[in-house]
Amino acid sequence: MTYDYQARVFCVTGAAGGIGSALCLMAARRGARIAALDRDVDGLASLVSALPGKDHLAHAVDLTDDDAVAQALQQVGARFGRIDVLINNAGMTSAERFDQRSVASIRHELSVNLISPMVVTRLAIPLLEQSDDPRILSTVSLGGIFPLGETPMYTASKFGLRGAMLALAMDLGTRGYQVGSVLPSATDTPMLWQEAVDGGNSLQFLDPPQQPADVVRAYQRMLDKPRVERYPKASESWLVRVVMLMPQRIQTLLPLFRGRGERGMERYLRSLQERGVATRVGDQWVLLAEGSTHSMHS
Ligand SMILES: NC(=O)c1ccc[n+]([C@@H]2O[C@H](COP(=O)([O-])OP(=O)(O)OC[C@H]3O[C@@H](n4cnc5c(N)ncnc54)[C@H](O)[C@@H]3O)[C@@H](O)[C@H]2O)c1
Structure with missing residues (x-):
């Protein structure tokens, strides 16, 4: 069955980001009305100007602020009267090492990635x-x-969010809700650019990162044929699921792939340099703001 997007109301968090903006564009091109939520005001303005049609709403909101989320949803209700598809997509990661980062930054990451999707959903x-x-x-x-x-x-x-979504599928599924998660691996978005320049996890670069369009295709499959989970790269999902059957082996297996991952990360950083997204200053990589904006919307 093919999902009919016409006049459906999509509420997308993290809408100004790499995956979020690609999702909003795909749905709007098929006739959906978009309620775009993000804290990035300029990114939202740029997204809305790129969306076909006029019946969209962009609302700047920090998703870790419960009152602000309630206000944002009030705006969505006032404008559209309902939400057909809620996509909890906002997220962040930090390359700060656990033993050095502040307690506040630990709470913030959990708040953005786990608590805020549950608050928004509720x-x-x-x-x-x-x-x-x-x-x-x-x-x-x-x-x-x-x-x-x-x-x-x-x-x-993300372990927590996955668990909560599976449980919500069991709970709200009995009341006619379709609940599901898309589980991408490394995807070429500002989040990954930042992680690469900050020297994040090299294992994500064993293969070249996929594009936001690949994640969007998994969402389209999810809408056409609902499932509790969809993986944009099915082969990777099987590999990690098999390895997770023996978690005691992870520490011995992963170092075997580290060299290949580091070479992949170096190649990715050089590709960001060629695209004008990042540059090397001394022995550090840094993002170039102008190049980043251009690369995401080109
Ligand atoms: N890029 C990857 O490699 C990758 C891989 C797997 C999963 N994901 C997930 O995909 C989702 C989208 O990420 P992306 O890759 O498009 O990254 P992105 O950085 O391009 O987009 C994330 C968006 O979330 C917004 N956001 C972050 N914190 C917020 C807050 N407190 N309030 C409101 N908005 C906030 C940002 O402004 C940004 O626009 C995230 O949940 C991420 O964890 C990404």
Whole structure:
């Protein structure tokens, strides 16, 4: 069955980011009305100007602020009267090492990646109830089923989000909701650019990163044929799921791939340099703001 986007209301968090903006563009091109939520004001303005049609709403909101989220959803309700598809997509990661980062930054990462999707979902229920086909979808991550040593809080948040989505599918599924997660591996977006220049987890670069369009295709499949989980790269998902059957082996297996990952990360950084997204200053890589904006919307 093909999902009919016409006049459906999509509420997308992290809408100004790499995956979020590609999702909004795909849905709007098929006739959906978009409620775009993000804290990035300039990114939202640039997204809305790129969306076909006029019946869209962009609302700047820090998703870790519960009152601001409630206000944002009130705006969505006032404008559209319902939400058909809620996509919890906002997220962040940090290359700060666990033993050096502040307690506040640990709380912040958990708050953005795990608590805020649950708060948004809870507060969106009255609007989802107005839909004849309510969907709750989340962008999790392959990091939601496989731990990466450099990013334990990202792992915690995405393992938690994956679990919550599976439980919500069991709970709200009995009331006609379709609940599901998309679990991408490394994707070429500002989040990954930042992680690469900050020297994040090299294992993500064993293969060249996929594009936001690949993640969007997984969302389209999810909408056409609902499932509790969809993986943009099915082969990787099987590999990590098999390795997770023997978690005691992870520490001995992963170092075997580290050299290949580091070479992949170096290649990726050089590709960012060629695209004008990043440059090397001394022995450090840094992002170039202008190049970043151009590369995301080109
Ligand atoms: N890029 C990857 O390699 C990758 C891989 C797997 C999963 N993901 C997940 O995909 C989702 C989208 O990420 P992306 O890759 O497009 O990254 P991105 O950085 O391009 O987009 C993330 C967006 O979330 C917004 N955001 C972050 N914190 C916020 C807050 N407190 N309030 C409001 N908005 C906030 C940012 O402003 C940004 O626009 C995230 O959940 C991420 O964890 C990404």
